[in-house]
Every structure is written in C-alpha cells, then in structure tokens.
Amino acid sequence: MLEIAGISKRFGALAALDDISLSVADGEIHCLLGENGAGKSTLCNVIFGVIRPDAGTMQLAGQAFNPSRPADSLRAGVGMVHQHFSVIETLTVLENMMLGHAGTRLPRVATARRIREISEEYDLSVESDRLVGTMSVGERQRVEIVKCLMLAPKLLVLDEPTAVLPPAEVDSLLAVCRKVTQRGCAVILVTHKLAEIREVADRVTVLRGGRAVTTARLAEADLGALVRAMVGRDVAALGTTTGAAHGVETAAEAAGMTRTGAAPTPIVAAEDALTLDAVSYVDEAGRRRLDEITIVIRRGEIVGLAGVEGNGQSELGAILAGLALPSAGRVFVDGKEITGRPPAVITAAGVGVVPEDRHAVGCIEALSVAENVCLSALGAFSRFGMLRRRQMAARAVDLMRSFDVRAAGPDAPMRSLSGGNQQKVVLARELSRDDLVFLLAAQPTRGLDVGAVAAVYDRIRTARAIGTGVLLISSELDELLSVADRILVIYRGRIIGERKADPAAREAIGALMSGHVPVAP
Amino acid sequence: MSDIVAQTAPRRRRLRLAPLIPAAAAAGAVAVALLLVAATGRPVGIAIAAFWDGIAGSAFAFGASFDRAITLAFVGLGFILAGRAGLTNVGGEGQLAVGGIAATALALHGAGDLPRMLAPALPLVGGAMAGAVWGGVAGILKVRRGTNEVISTLLLSFVALQLVYWCVQSTQLLRKPQTSDSTLPESLDVPDITQLPLLFPDTGSPLHIGLFLVLIAAAAVAVVLTHSTLGLRLRAVGLNALAARRAGINDRGIVVLALTLAGALAGLAGAIMIVGEQYNLKTDFTSGYGFDGIVVGLLARGSVGGVLVFATLLGFLRSGGISMEITAGVPAAAVLICQGLIVITIAGSAILGDRARGSA
Numbered sequence: 001m002l003e004i005a006g007i008s009k010r011f012g013a014l015a016a017l018d019d020i021s022l023s024v025a026d027g028e029i030h031c032l033l034g035e036n037g038a039g040k041s042t043l044c045n046v047i048f049g050v051i052r053p054d055a056g057t058m059q060l061a062g063q064a065f066n067p068s069r070p071a072d073s074l075r076a077g078v079g080m081v082h083q084h085f086s087v088i089e090t091l092t093v094l095e096n097m098m099l100g101h102a103g104t105r106l107p108r109v110a111t112a113r114r115i116r117e118i119s120e121e122y123d124l125s126v127e128s129d130r131l132v133g134t135m136s137v138g139e140r141q142r143v144e145i146v147k148c149l150m151l152a153p154k155l156l157v158l159d160e161p162t163a164v165l166p167p168a169e170v171d172s173l174l175a176v177c178r179k180v181t182q183r184g185c186a187v188i189l190v191t192h193k194l195a196e197i198r199e200v201a202d203r204v205t206v207l208r209g210g211r212a213v214t215t216a217r218l219a220e221a222d223l224g225a226l227v228r229a230m231v232g233r234d235v236a237a238l239g240t241t242t243g244a245a246h247g248v249e250t251a252a253e254a255a256g257m258t259r260t261g262a263a264p265t266p267i268v269a270a271e272d273a274l275t276l277d278a279v280s281y282v283d284e285a286g287r288r289r290l291d292e293i294t295i296v297i298r299r300g301e302i303v304g305l306a307g308v309e310g311n312g313q314s315e316l317g318a319i320l321a322g323l324a325l326p327s328a329g330r331v332f333v334d335g336k337e338i339t340g341r342p343p344a345v346i347t348a349a350g351v352g353v354v355p356e357d358r359h360a361v362g363c364i365e366a367l368s369v370a371e372n373v374c375l376s377a378l379g380a381f382s383r384f385g386m387l388r389r390r391q392m393a394a395r396a397v398d399l400m401r402s403f404d405v406r407a408a409g410p411d412a413p414m415r416s417l418s419g420g421n422q423q424k425v426v427l428a429r430e431l432s433r434d435d436l437v438f439l440l441a442a443q444p445t446r447g448l449d450v451g452a453v454a455a456v457y458d459r460i461r462t463a464r465a466i467g468t469g470v471l472l473i474s475s476e477l478d479e480l481l482s483v484a485d486r487i488l489v490i491y492r493g494r495i496i497g498e499r500k501a502d503p504a505a506r507e508a509i510g511a512l513m514s515g516h517v518p519v520a521p
Numbered sequence: 522m523s524d525i526v527a528q529t530a531p532r533r534r535r536l537r538l539a540p541l542i543p544a545a546a547a548a549g550a551v552a553v554a555l556l557l558v559a560a561t562g563r564p565v566g567i568a569i570a571a572f573w574d575g576i577a578g579s580a581f582a583f584g585a586s587f588d589r590a591i592t593l594a595f596v597g598l599g600f601i602l603a604g605r606a607g608l609t610n611v612g613g614e615g616q617l618a619v620g621g622i623a624a625t626a627l628a629l630h631g632a633g634d635l636p637r638m639l640a641p642a643l644p645l646v647g648g649a650m651a652g653a654v655w656g657g658v659a660g661i662l663k664v665r666r667g668t669n670e671v672i673s674t675l676l677l678s679f680v681a682l683q684l685v686y687w688c689v690q691s692t693q694l695l696r697k698p699q700t701s702d703s704t705l706p707e708s709l710d711v712p713d714i715t716q717l718p719l720l721f722p723d724t725g726s727p728l729h730i731g732l733f734l735v736l737i738a739a740a741a742v743a744v745v746l747t748h749s750t751l752g753l754r755l756r757a758v759g760l761n762a763l764a765a766r767r768a769g770i771n772d773r774g775i776v777v778l779a780l781t782l783a784g785a786l787a788g789l790a791g792a793i794m795i796v797g798e799q800y801n802l803k804t805d806f807t808s809g810y811g812f813d814g815i816v817v818g819l820l821a822r823g824s825v826g827g828v829l830v831f832a833t834l835l836g837f838l839r840s841g842g843i844s845m846e847i848t849a850g851v852p853a854a855a856v857l858i859c860q861g862l863i864v865i866t867i868a869g870s871a872i873l874g875d876r877a878r879g880s881a
Contacts, residue, residue, distance in 0.1 A: 321767055322766075322767070323763065323766065323767060342766075342769075342771070343766055343767050343768070343769050344769035344770075344771070347769050353767065355767065360761070360763055360764065361763050361764050361767050362764065362767075363764060364757055364760050364761045364764050364765065365760075365761075366756075366760045366761075367753075367756065367757065367760065371753060371757075375753070375757060375765070375768040375769075375770070376768040376769045378750045378753065378754070379750075382749075382750045385749050385750055385751060386744075386748050386749050386750070387748055387749060387750055387752075387753060389748075
C-alpha cells in the first residue's frame with residue numbers, strides 16, 4: 001500500500017528523520033514504536049503532507065505519492081487522526097463532518113446517514129446530534145476516526161491514539177483498527193506501549209533518533225529486543241516496574257521474583273496525611289460528579305485511584321489542588337482542615353500537586369524553567385519585591401541536576417522541553433520541599449517515554465520513603481499495580497471497592513472499574 | 522528544540538532589515554497622505570509647511586507636541602501593564618476624564634492653600650487615585666461577574682465623559698460662577714500655585730515637569746515588568762491564569778490590581794493635562810487622547826521603550842495635524858485619515874515582519 005524510501009527531514013542541526021525506508025502492506029497494522037522525539041510524529045506528518053521531506057520518495061498503491069498539503073493526502077486516500085484533535089467543540093458531530101463541504105446546501109440527511117452507517121459498520125457508537133464539547137476524550141477520538149472513515153481511506157494514520165484513552169476504550173480502539181484492516185485499508189499506529197503492539201500489530205518498526213532501527217513481524221519479534229532497540233539500552237536497567245507499565249514481563253518476573261517496587265517500606269506510619277470526609281461535588285450542570293468520597297491516606301503510603309477516565313478523578317484532583325470547591329464534605333491535610341482554601345494555603349499546608357493536565361495547570365510554557373520552578377515560592381526568591389534572578393537560576397540548576405531535567409539551561413522556555421522533561425520540572429517543584437505531607441499525582445506519566453516514566457516512579461517512591469502520603473490517580477492499571485500499595489476504584493463518582501496492589505487482583509479491579517461490584521457471599 | 526535551531530539563522534538576517542520596513546511603510550503613507558491633501562484642493566506646500574510649524578515651528582509648538590506625547594505615554598504605559606496580565610484596557614479616555622475631574626476639584630478646593638511643593642502634588646495624587654478607582658471597578662466586574670474588560674472599560678469611559686459634562690454644567694459642582702449669559706460651561710482656572718512648573722518658562726514653551734514624571738513612570742513600569750515579582754505574577758496570570766492560581770498566585774487580585782494600576786497611570790495623565798497645560802476643566806478636555814493612548818500601547822507591543830517612541834510619534838503627528846487643519850485649512854477628516862494611514866502601515870509592517878520570521 002505505502003512504500004517509503006530514503007525519507008529524510010532536517011530541522012536545522014537536528015535530523016528529525018534520517019533515511020527512513022519502510023513499507024506498509026494492504027490490510028496491515030503497522031506499528032511505529034519509539035521514545036518521545038524519535039521522529040514518529042514527524043514521519044506521520046510527512047505521510048499526511050503536513051511536512052515536506054528534504055529527500056526520499058513515497059509510493060501509495062503503486063502511484064508516486066508526493067503530497068504538499070494535507071488536502072493532497074486526503075484526496076489520495078490517506079486519513080490521519082492527530083494527537084491533538086481537530087474537531088470544533090461548539091459544533092455538533094454532524095456539523096463537524098460537513099465542515100469541508102463545498103456546495104451551497106449542506107447534505108444534512110446524507111451525512112447523518114453516512115455517520116450512522118459507519119458507526120454501525122465499525123461499532124463506533126457516534127451520535128451525530130451531540131455537541132463535541134460535551135464529549136469525553138475517547139468519544140471525540142471516535143468522531144475523528146469516523147471523520148476519516150467517511151472518506152473511505154486506503155491508509156489510516158493514528159498518531160498516539162491510545163495515550164489519552166482509558167483501558168476499556170483502548171481495547172475498543174484496537175478492535176476498530178482490526179475491523180478497518182479487514183476491509184483492506186492499511187493502518188499506521190504510533191504508540192509507545194508494547195502491550196498494544198502485542199495485541200494488534202502485524203509488523204513493528206522501531207524508530208530511534210530519527211532512524212528506523214529495526215522492522216520485524218510481530219510473530220517473530222522478541223518484545224524485549226524491541227524495547228532495547230527503542231531505548232538503546234537494556235530494559236532490565238530501567239527497573240521491572242517500568243517494563244510492566246509498558247506491558248513487558250521481564251525474565252525476573254516470569255521466574256516469580258519479587259517486584260522491587262511493590263514492597264512498601266514506610267518510615268513514618270500511623271499518621272494520616274490526607275483525610276477526605278464524605279466529599280461531594282455537583283458540577284454547574286447539576287450532575288453529581290463526586291458522591292460522598294471518603295478516603296484516608298496515611299503518611300508513607302501510596303494509594304492508587306483506579307477508574308475509567310471521566311468517573312470523577314478530574315474533579316477530585318481539582319478539589320485537592322484548590323481549584324474547585326466541594327459541594328459538601330471536608331478535606332484535612334495532616335489534621336488541618338483545608339476545605340475550600342486557595343491553592344497558596346493548601347501548598348503551605350504541605351500539599352504537592354502534579355496535575356493531570358500539565359499544559360493547562362502544571363506549568364506555564366511561555367515562562368522559563370527557573371520561573372516555573374520558583375513561581376509558587378516567589379517570596380523566597382525576591383527582596384523588596386524584586387526578583388533575585390541569580391538565586392532563581394541557581395535553584396533551577398540544582399533541581400535540574402537532581403531530577404535529571406534535560407534543558408538548554410534554567411532560562412530555557414518551558415515550551416522548548418520535551419513532555420518528559422516538563423513533567424520532571426513539575427515534579428521537582430512539587431517534591432523538593434522538606435515538609436511535604438501529601439502528594440497528589442494525577443496521571444503523572446501520561447505521554448511520557450520509558451525513561452521518563454521510570455524517573456517519575458522513582459520520585460514518587462522517594463516521596464513515600466520520606467513519609468509523604470501519595471494519592472496516585474491513573475487510568476493505567478499496570479502503573480497502579482506496580483507503584484501503589486493499595487488501590488481504590490472510583491466509578492461514577494463513588495469509591496466502589498478497594499484491593500491490595502497485587503497482580504492477582506488485576507481481574508477484580510478491572511471488573512470494579514467497569515462498575516461490576518461482586519455480590520457479597 | 523528543533524524549531525529553534527531551524528529558525529535562528531534566517532531570523533538574524535531578517536532582523537537587520539526589520540527597522541527599514543516600518544520606515545518605508547511610513548514614508549509610503551505620508552506620500553498617500555500628501556496626495557489626499559492635494560485632492561482637497563489645498564496647496565501641498567502650504568500644508569507641509571503648516572505641518573512642520575505645528576511640530577517644531579516654534580518653542581511653543583515643540584513643547585505642546587511633547588505635552589501631548591506625555592499624556593499618550595502615560596495611557597500607553599497603563600495599557601501595556603494591563604496587557605502583561607492578558608487584559609485590554611480600552612478605558613484610558615474615561616480614566617483621563619475622572620483623573621482630570623479629581624485634579625480640578627482638589628486644585629480648586631484645598632490644594633491652593635498648600636506650600637509650593639505640595640500644591641501640584643495633591644491634584645496629581647487625587648487624579649491617579651480617581652483613575653485607579655475607574656480601572657479597578659472594571660477589574661472587580663471582571664473577577665466577580667465575568668464582565669469582559671474591553672466592554673466595561675469602554676462603557677465606563679462614556680460614563681466618565683458624561684461626568685465631566687455634568688461637572689462643568691452645574692455650578693453646584695465645578696462650573697465657574699455664572700456672571701453673564703456668555704459664561705462658558707467650564708471650571709475656574711486652577712490656582713497658579715497648583716500648576717506644574719514649566720521647564721523653559723522664558724521661551725514660551727508649555728513643556729512642563731510632566732516630562733520627568735513620565736520618564737520616572739516609564740522606568741518604574743519597566744523595572745516592575747522585568748525585574749519584580751509583580752511583573753512575573755502579571756505575566757503568569759496573563760499566560761495561564763489557572764496554572765498561576767495553582768502556583769499560589771491570587772489571579773483575581775492580580776487582574777484587579779493590573780486594571781487599577783493602568784487606571785492610575787491614565788488618571789495621573791488626566792490630572793497632568795489639567796494642572797500642566799489646560800488649567801481648567803472643559804467638556805471633552807480629553808479630546809481622544811485616551812483612545813490614541815491605546816494605539817500607542819498596541820504599537821509598542823508590550824515594550825516600554827516602544828511606548829515612549831510611539832507616544833512621541835503620535836504626539837507630534839497630532840500637533841502637526843492640528844496646525845495643518847487650522848493654518849492650511851486642510852479638513853480635519855483628511856488629517857485624521859493621514860494619521861490613520863501611518864498607524865496602520867506601521868502596525869501592518871510589524872505584523873508582516875512577524876510573519877516573515879514565523880515562516881522562516
């Protein structure tokens with residue numbers, strides 16, 4: 001279907017793509033695997049005509065294929081779903097689908113019928129009358145996919161589609177991929193999760209530093225070798241839990257050895273870091289997002305909060321960060337009530353927050369690393385209201401060294417850092433204090449590559465070791481199982497169960513996440 | 522990273538040419554403006570001479586041009602200060618107006634009895650405080666009720682202009698005692714002792730010590746924006762209010778404070794207009810400087826130096842325009858069109874410059 005030969009693209013001194021050749025067969029799911037910055041997104045953008053390569057040729061279905069704009073690619077039969085969606089929130093699904101329509105009369109009825117046909121054919125459940133703004137991330141992604149499928153593409157490019165999805169939706173997305181290929185369409189799936197590759201890929205190409213390191217049929221591939229190819233070092237060195245989070249079982253685990261990360265070794269115990277007392281939250285539309293949540297987290301333990309996204313985790317995170325007021329209930333940190341207090345007071349009480357949305361809440365991308373690091377403690381970095389830039393820079397350099405942040409320097413804008421390094425800066429700011437009582441880590445590894453994930457887990461465990469209570473909100477069950485001490489499951493705003501963080505409990509937790517509460521015997 | 526590396530080299534080359542583009546654009550606009558003047562039937566030579574006279578033909582013209590620039594610079598400084606917090610203060614006109622009212626009232630009732638050093642200071646402080654209240658109200662409306670500050674500051678301007686009208690129409694307020702039917706609706710002149718000292722009293726130049734005040738204010742704003750915690754807080758709130766709030770910054774307080782400070786700067790300018798050059802309160806004494814100050818702030822694009830440059834440019838343009846209108850008889854509309862053309866070409870070339878850099 002698609003033949004790529006010798007594609008190169010340079011951005012200044014950086015070779016984003018370096019002599020990449022690969023072929024995608026008809027009806028094949030071809031996975032692109034690689035760390036952040038390996039060139040996956042650039043390659044997708046070349047295929048979709050967003051970026052023109054400096055060298056190399058492409059052939060689509062035997063024809064020379066040389067798109068200079070996305071419109072060319074669409075006409076040639078290439079559809080793409082981007083990491084960041086391109087649907088308009090204030091329009092309905094139907095209106096979004098008709099956006100590119102050129103005629104004077106909008107084909108409402110025909111389009112609605114086509115949406116229905118495609119939803120049924122691929123089992124995608126998309127309602128054409130709903131406002132996109134009211135939809136969850138997973139639903140929006142389905143809209144994007146339907147939008148691509150309406151054009152009956154020959155090749156579908158999905159750029160990290162699963163990074164934003166909860167587990168259940170990942171499965172259905174992968175099922176859609178399989179259905180699409182059954183109809184002869186080829187799929188290029190970008191991911192850095194091996195579990196997904198193991199499930200659907202026909203072939204895998206690993207990118208590292210802009211080069212195609214290896215291509216293998218899944219049947220013949222050794223997943224450990226793929227990870228080594230991806231990171232350029234041995235996966236064992238990254239720690240077993242990181243491998244587990246990416247769906248790799250290492251030899252040590254297979255042999256039944258204990259997981260190094262799972263054994264809690266709290267120093268301070270029997271002290272409550274965080275107490276949530278019957279906290280409820282009703283949103284502006286009157287929907288009950290949190291329903292009498294009661295959680296007690298002791299110092300020196302990591303409590304995982306599992307759940308399919310959209311079951312109240314975001315609201316709980318916002319309340320703990322001081323960005324939302326609970327409708328009822330009380331919140332205590334270290335025995336002091338902080339219900340409804342502003343973020344400055346909550347921070348002063350010893351709370352660190354790694355927010356779910358790094359770009360919207362965690363950091364300010366246009367400010368420098370030093371400014372981001374010092375923003376929450378400006379009093380300590382100023383005299384008579386004037387910033388002490390040198391102290392700020394020194395502090396930033398310190399933290400960058402101890403948290404292994406790769407950046408041009410303390411004055412580099414946050415925007416110039418990769419996602420993993422941005423997250424390390426946020427962690428550095430929130431964790432680097434002696435009086436940390438409680439840490440909220442909401443989806444802390446979303447979108448990060450293997451190395452960064454390992455660093456984040458290490459930091460969270462270090463916090464536990466010094467007696468901090470941690471609430472880890474994640475939609476990745478593997479992550480929770482490998483980092484948390486015990487796991488609570490949230491479903492429709494209520495805590496519906498608690499399990500020990502034991503791999504054996506995986507099935508039970510999965511069932512709870514889908515709202516299935518076992519009947520008491 | 523990659524974008525940065527890719528863009529540095531061509532950007533340098535373009536930057537060297539960058540200052541030429543607005544200059545060329547302005548020259549083009551002037552040429553069009555002269556054609557326009559010719560089309561009104563007035564001799565172009567006389568119009569140009571009148572324009573030059575208005576700008577620098579005499580010590581008076583030169584000083585008056587700078588006085589205009591002072592007013593514009595204060596409003597522009599307030600505009601970029603609020604702009605740092607992501608706010609658009611289009612209420613300069615009203616903030617000037619309330620500043621002028623407060624200054625007149627204080628100068629006529631109280632400040633006249635103060636010693637020489639304090640007498641002009643009281644109206645200035647009062648004007649700044651009145652402007653601060655006018656700006657602050659818009660800030661409070663924004664954080665409490667979600668009112669867009671563009672709307673609220675603009676509408677508050679119209680309220681303030683009507684307040685000036687009321688003040689000078691009513692003898693209970695600031696109108697001077699009516700001795701005959703021909704008594705104009707304006708206030709008494711402020712006492713001599715409250716008037717700002719002139720810099721060159723012997724030359725007939727109306728340039729007053731407001732020049733130093735605006736330079737001090739510009740230095741203060743520059744220091745606040747680049748070196749103070751307040752400057753960083755303003756930027757943080759402007760760039761991402763939610764992240765700023767999470768970092769413990771009182772984002773609502775910053776919004777109110779930014780509009781209050783912007784109002785104070787414009788209010789101070791209104792007071793300076795009264796005790797510095799006009800000496801009494803008249804209807805429409807602000808004559809659009811509050812709106813021209815927005816143009817100054819926009820053209821400066823956040824830079825204090827830019828405010829000073831464009832305030833001077835617009836101040837001189839305005840002086841020249843008024844002179845063209847009065848002595849050469851060029852219609853006011855034609856003068857305004859010329860000014861508009863020059864502003865648009867400068868702004869347009871700046872945007873073009875950005876695009877050229879962006880696509881490199």
